Amino acid sequence: MSESALDRTARALDLIPFISENPGLSIEELAAEFHTTPKAITKDLELLFVCGLPGYSPLELIDLAFDSGYVSVTDPQSLDRPRKMSHRELLALILGLDVLLGLHVEFAPEITRLREKLVSVLKQAELPIQIEQISDSGVAFIDQIEEVIASRKLLQLDYQGGTKDQLTRRVIRPDQLSHLNGLVYLSGWCFLSRGYRTFRTDRIVILSVIEPDETKYHADDTSQQPDLISEVTLEVTPSAKSFFEENSGIIDSVEVTDCVARVRIQVNDPEWLLRTCLGLGAKVRILAPESLKSALRERAQSTLDLYRSTNS
Amino acid sequence: MAVGKTERLLNLTMALLATRKYLTKSEIFATVSGYEGGLESMERMFERDKDDLRSIGIEIEVGSLSAYFEDEQGYRIRPDIYGLDVGPITPRELALLSLAATSWRTASLSESAASGLRKLRSLGIPLADEEIAIGLTSVDSPQQYFDVIWDAIDTRRLIEFSYPDSQGLLVHRRRVQAYSLLLWRGSWYLIGLDLNRAAIRTFKLIRIVGEVDLSGPVGAYEIPEGFSAHDYLRSIPNEQLREARILIRKERCLGLRSRGIAVSHDEDWDLLTLSFHHNAQFVKEVLWYGSDAQIIEPADLIQLISEQLQGLVT
Incomplete structure (x- = not known):
């Protein structure tokens, strides 16, 4: 798909102030910076070379050099400042700071100040995308x-x-x-x-x-040791819907009849399955293999015995 | 064809940025390179160009040229509105923002952050003397629906998608005015007005079935002023923090043990005191340890756990 004239315009407007402050980059480096191809950057530069202010004499054109493969701007004309950031750009940076904030408490005061600075530019009291602190453990x-x-x-x-x-x-x-x-x-x-x-x-x-x-x-x-994988068939009732979310990676197939799902999964650690199923109770049943089915029943019984003996 | 238009848009932007006084249309047509043809077609061209520039965030100011002739309108771009103004940014802050820009692995967020950062790097802020000792950490995807919902929020377009009911039995088609996306306890949620239910609802992105479709025109609704996703979620009654006492076998139940305070109970068991939020979640956590953990208090959890185990032995 060819790129729209607008995308090119936006990039060209951003190129000039960027090159002014970061002179001497190669066309390849600029391409990487702007997520495009060296060919596109070259075409942008060729175009910018003939753009300028009314009059369009050499004195009024953007003055830039890129013959050597390295780019510099001598006269940016009126494009001497970067465009303002879009809402998306500001928001993405703010959310990035939020992630840092959750992970590096030692920088919290600095990050918070910086974040406030960006939020005040955004001029939006409530951000449309928010994150809770990522994690405080680990x-x-x-x-x-x-x-x-x-x-x-x-x-x-x-x-x-x-x-x-x-x-x-x-x-x-x-x-x-x-x-x-x-x-x-x-x-x-x-x-x-x-x-x-x-x-x-x-x-x-x-x-x-x-x-x-x-x-x-x-x-x-x-x-690498091959993992021993065995196939297990489970019956999952609708009340255990989180089971699907948490284990989507190992689910082979799902077959639903009367709201009960018959699920085939690949398990490389039977112990994991037993512990998980014990926690889910009757919401998930092991249908096959028989050995795991009875192992689960025994485990449930021995755990239940703990409560029976104290109550009697 | 496209080159001609790009060139014209660039020349127009530069001319309007450079001028102090408003430029009239006829001045623009006479001097800005790229405007050709009859007056009518140039007029049409100019109208489209204005809209195009606005769509990439460039505001063209319209003003009256003369106090006497109000119909003589002129145009310009104010450099202070066009240009990036975030106040002074220190080299160290720029370094922090460079790290922030790499925090997301999601394409839409990381691309937006990178282009925002690039603009900051066009301000001529010197590089920081010392590096900040933070490595790269990135947050994984807010999934496939993230971008389209973000678009919907930005443009105030209605979205439609299929989503299961609270029992998880039936999938219903929802029509939603998206208000906010929120990463909450590790999952992404959409909060918005569910038009079928005429109430604000929360949708877990991972539970959406199939595609999220944009529908209808842009600007179809308003987000209530001051709406806060955080406050909304907090206003939903939550199970409060409670305390439990559990017997755990010595040298076992490591995960549970690290969450509370354990004292020796007898030869085989330690007594662990810890707090928990959510009954079912906590029972699941305790049962992970099977017969190595036994809840002593509270009584309703013993009831819950016994019932659950009963269901497995019968």
């Missing part, structure tokens, strides 16, 4: 993890693993941090499970930085 380690990602070192974590209910010590080559559903997750190569894993940062108990040692910690995709 934030303690974030700075440290970020440093390790940047320095390409390794992390050692004592982690309260999901299903095992015990601390495991793992060495991770961290790759990235991300936010999802209000929690901060760390993903990276785990040398313990020999695979790419994701960890909740709020479940990290102790964290330390270790130097990479190729002989000891050698990440190799071929050494």
